[in-house]
Amino acid sequence: MGLSSRSVFGLVVSVGLAGAVGAQVTLPPPAPRPEMPEYVPPSQRVDEEEPAFDPSSVEFDPIWTLDEDGKVVGPDGLAEIAALRHNPLITEDLFPIIETILEDRAKEMDTKVFVYPRKAIDALTGAIDNFDVRKEDTRNVMGEIANSLNVSEGLVSWLRDQGLITEEMSMVSFNIMQDYTKRTMDQIAASMPDADQLDLISHQSRFLVRLGLQEPLSAFGRLSRKVLELHPDVVENAAELLELKGRDFLDEVAKALKPLDDDQLKALFKEAYESLHGPVVNSADTDEKIEGKPVGDR
Structure with missing residues (x-):
């Protein structure tokens, strides 16, 4: 009669045990049990994950100063560039690379302005200073200007997304x-x-709107200066305007160019753009190509 599988299993175990006893095999003693850690209630447990980075822990020199009357004065040029310059985490050797990359972004801003010079002039000659949250017409005007001139993200965010800064x-x-x-x-x-x-x-x-439009308004200043250099007779006081700098130049040149009609403005700003960056490709549909597309996606 054949053995069942259970009988075979029992036989193998019996033989194995008998062999082990016959050979007098001694098993090592069991390892001592480790001590149980002291119980800590969940409410008292410390999170062992690395703490999140706190930017306020980094000391910096502010980008603003106070004038003799105690009034806050912002930085010359773009505030975001000043913030990068005052950032202790960014070393000097990184700035030549950042500045090279920002040349491409400046060109994109110039493209926005040569397509929409009237929007920049409107911003500087009343739209910003007359903005009133209670008046829908001023909100609409400012919204159209921002949509026309701004890009999808700020300068610092753009540099981060390009992998230039951490x-x-x-x-x-x-x-x-x-x-x-x-x-x-x-x-x-x-x-x-x-x-x-x-x-x-x-x-x-x-203040916030003007701060948010700093890049395109800076581009407007760059192209306006080139317009006056190429055509000093386009306004009566070109020589005086070219002596101005910063916000003073922006505000005054916008007033001087405001009387020009849209076609003349576009022609002058296109010429200024091409003087700085070379011929415009497919200028007829440039408006469509840049509308709503972020820097780097064109």
Whole structure:
């Protein structure tokens, strides 16, 4: 009679045990049990993950100064560039690379402005200064200007997404910008102690709008200066305007160019653009090509 599988298994075990006993095999003693760790209630347990980076832990020199009257004065040039310059995490050897990459971004801004010079002029000759959160028409005008001139992301974010700076570098740069913004907003509030809330918000918004349009307005200044150099007779006071710098130049050249009709403006700004960057390709549909597309996707 054949053995069942259970019988075979029992036989193998019996033979194995008998062989082990016959050979007097001695098993090693069991290892001592490790001590149980002390119980810590969940509410008292410490998270062992690395703490998140805190940009406020990095000390920096502010990008603003105070004039003799104690008024906050912003940096010369673009505030975001100043924030990068004042960022202790960004070493000097990185700036030549950043500046080279930013040349491409500046060209994109110039493209926006040569297509929409009237929008930049409108921004500088009333749209920003007349912005009122209570008035829909001023909100609509400012919205159209921003949609025409701005790109999809700010300069610091763009550099981060290009891989030129790290997330930590961008966070510190944002913190430096926020410090400047808060100081200026607080100053505006202090200068209007009796203003109602909406009036105060309107004045603070004008500062924020102009800050947000710094890059395209800087491009407008760059192209306007070239227009005056190429055609000094296009306005009566070209020589005086060319002596101005910064915001003074922007505001005054916008006033001087405002009377020109749209066709003349576009022709002058296209010529200025080509003088700086070379011939425009497919200029007839440039408007369509740049509309709504971020820098680097064109």
